[in-house]
Amino acid sequence: MTDLSFTEEQRDCLQELINVAMGLASDKLARFLNTFVHLQVPAIGLVNAAEIPEQFRGQYQGLNSSMISLGFFGDGGLRGETILLYQLENAGKIAALLGYDDDATSEAEMLTDISSILTTTFLNGLAEQLDNSFSYAAPRIISSRDNDFISKLEQTAFHWQLALKVDIRYELTDYSFDCNMILLIPGEAVLKLKAILDNVLAEF
Amino acid sequence: MALTALICDDSLLARNQMKKSLPAAFDAEIVTATNGLEALTVLRGQEIGVVFLDLTMPELDGVGVLEAIKAERMDVFVIVVSADIQPEMQKRVMDLGALAFIQKPVNTDKLSAVMRQYGLI
Amino acid sequence: MDIDWLSGPLLQQLNSGVILLNKQLQVVYINPYICRRADIQLESVQGKDLFSVFADAPKAWLSRKLNSVLSLQSPAFSSWEQRQYLFKLPHLRPVSSANQYMAQNCNMLPLTEPSSGEHFVCLLIEDATDAYVYQSQLQQSNLQLQQVNRLDGLTGVLNRNYWQQQLEVEVQRAGRYQHPLSLLFFDLDKFKRLNDEYGHQAGDIVLIEVAKLIGSLLRETDLFGRYGGEEFAIILPDTPLEGAIEVAKRICQRVAATPIEYQQQQLMTSVSVGVSQFSIATSADELIQQADLALYQAKRNGRNQVVTYYPELIDSLKKVKT
Structure with a gap:
């Protein structure tokens, strides 16, 4: 079986690349949303995708949560899917944050809008670090507050061998809301990613 | 006497990138620290001319290091090297006495420009 | 190229x-x-x-x-x-x-x-x-399917199963938010005689027309269901006892005053109503039981009237049975 695990150097390298990408994304977001985005060192872990639903069951079960997925493709076989998880207590805050005063905007639309902004700014920054560029599929709501979203996550995670789990808390000065981001990367793309990281490491 | 420079970053990649990007004209001995607390121990224990300081770190972050340097009136140049480049953060560290702010990832051109400006090379 | x-x-x-x-x-x-x-x-x-x-x-x-x-x-x-x-x-x-x-x-x-x-x-x-x-088509069919599962085939009001589910939801909501909640149980008076005299088809028409008439007296948020045979029940969310009695009396008066046409004949009917309220009753089962007792008492008092549940009703019922 092919070894998908990361060496300590590879993990450190990826962590730093993600920090830099987060920095780029936060700067863009702060300018766009006119608020200060507080950065935390994101917890990065490579986990067996099958374990993720169980981890989130404890964290989100019983809360009004929503899950939005967005797929991305890069050059050289790098591809994956990001999943954003929200608690829906503060949908109104998100609307204000996005500058929507238009009543016609539904909660679902707000969530897909904020999700595509959060993920694409971050992934664009990551692609830049990797000398790559990503194209994106439209965001999709895989679950809403009425559905059992853990079971949906179970079905989704099934397709991925390994997940790069990046827990990001977006904390803004004026509006704070919780949001977890998970990057899911299929096995063969993990191999590509490892090769790319080795190239970066060889440079330094 | 050659200068001693401290590179403080929790990431090995970032420390290596930093070392490799230092301009050849910069004649200094390099020491490293992997978080803010380690950096303060080094700063208190030996004479350091310049610190290349990351902001987002475990244990004690870069802002905490700057606050300690200011409180203890240490005589050291601080160049912040960070991924967090928001205008508000830049202002905060400059107010705390940082000399300059460099956006990650670092490269020799960015570093040379700043170091030349402050007479470090 | x-x-x-x-x-x-x-x-x-x-x-x-x-x-x-x-x-x-x-x-x-x-x-x-x-x-x-x-x-x-x-x-x-x-x-x-x-x-x-x-x-x-x-x-x-x-x-x-x-x-x-x-x-x-x-x-x-x-x-x-x-x-x-x-x-x-x-x-x-x-x-x-x-x-x-x-x-x-x-x-x-x-x-x-x-x-x-x-x-x-x-x-x-x-x-x-x-x-x-x-x-859209899929949603439409799902909606139709859902309705079929929720409604009584004859009268178009909620069926017993769905009505009872809704009662559980409303009782929980009233308990959580400290909102008033009342229940009406009613029954068509002398329905068996009407069936015997005019036939089951007439009975069905009376059920349909009475349900339609009462439905027009209710708010959007009231939940009107057929409990069985000629027995119906109405959940009145956010309604204190006085309001519920008001609604019940109006139902009584209107049904008694409205003739129903069947094969060129004018059929007259009436209903007896029992009222119970949440807070005296602490569960859905108790609400139903108390409204049912009050309805029984309304029948005993001579029909075509409203009786509100009171604790002594339980004792009076025991006396009848012994």
Whole structure:
């Protein structure tokens, strides 16, 4: 079986690349949303995708949560899917944050809008670090507050061998809301990613 | 006497990138620290001319290091090297006495420009 | 091979819409796919503000979104599932589809002109009408199916099963938010005799007409169900006892005063009503039991009247039984 695990150097390298990408994304977001985005060192872990639903069951079960997925493709076989998880207590805050005063905007639309902004700014920054560029599929709501979203996550995670789990808390000065981001990367793309990281490491 | 420079970053990649990007004209001995607390121990224990300081770190972050340097009136140049480049953060560290702010990832051109400006090379 | 020649004919024949805007959101280019459907000439709209060309487009939201594409240099999306269409365009299924406008998926992409470095935003628009129609039909059938499962076949009010589920929900809600909640149980007086005298068909017509009459006296939020045979029940959310008695009396009076026509005959009927309220009763089962006791007492008192539950009713019932 092919070894998908990361060496300590590879993990450190990826962590730093993600920090830099987060920095780029936060700067863009702060300018766009006119608020200060507080950065935390994101917890990065490579986990067996099958374990993720169980981890989130404890964290989100019983809360009004929503899950939005967005797929991305890069050059050289790098591809994956990001999943954003929200608690829906503060949908109104998100609307204000996005500058929507238009009543016609539904909660679902707000969530897909904020999700595509959060993920694409971050992934664009990551692609830049990797000398790559990503194209994106439209965001999709895989679950809403009425559905059992853990079971949906179970079905989704099934397709991925390994997940790069990046827990990001977006904390803004004026509006704070919780949001977890998970990057899911299929096995063969993990191999590509490892090769790319080795190239970066060889440079330094 | 050659200068001693401290590179403080929790990431090995970032420390290596930093070392490799230092301009050849910069004649200094390099020491490293992997978080803010380690950096303060080094700063208190030996004479350091310049610190290349990351902001987002475990244990004690870069802002905490700057606050300690200011409180203890240490005589050291601080160049912040960070991924967090928001205008508000830049202002905060400059107010705390940082000399300059460099956006990650670092490269020799960015570093040379700043170091030349402050007479470090 | 040089493929510069390709983009022109491709944009001409592409089966998707392409709208290119500059930083001021003015039209730089619109491909024939959109021009033909919107019945506009490219030459006459070039340089014009997007929202003056498409006056019906959701301006506040869309301009905020397009500006995010420009300032973040990240793509944005709009799906027909959240917003059926951005631009009012006709679609090519005018006969088989009931909705008027093309359902649209839209990608909004940041583009940079290489030589000048100038930023543009490009809207790619796809027709999603087929998916929309299919989804709507599916939803429609699901809704019908759901209704069939919830309603009483004869009278069209809620069936017992669904009504009882709703009672559980309302009792929980009233308990959680400390809201009043009342229950009415009622029964058609001497219904058996009516059936014997005029036949089951007449009985059915009376049930249908009485249900219709009472339904017209209720609010949207009241939950009206058939409990069994000629017995009905009404959940009155956010209603204290006095309000419930008021409703019950009105039901009594109106049913007794309204003749029901059956084969050129005027049939007269009446109802007896029992009332119970949440807080005296602490569970759905107790609410039902107490309303049922009160209804029984109304029958004993001579029918065509309202009785509110009171604790002594339990004792009086015991006396009858012994």
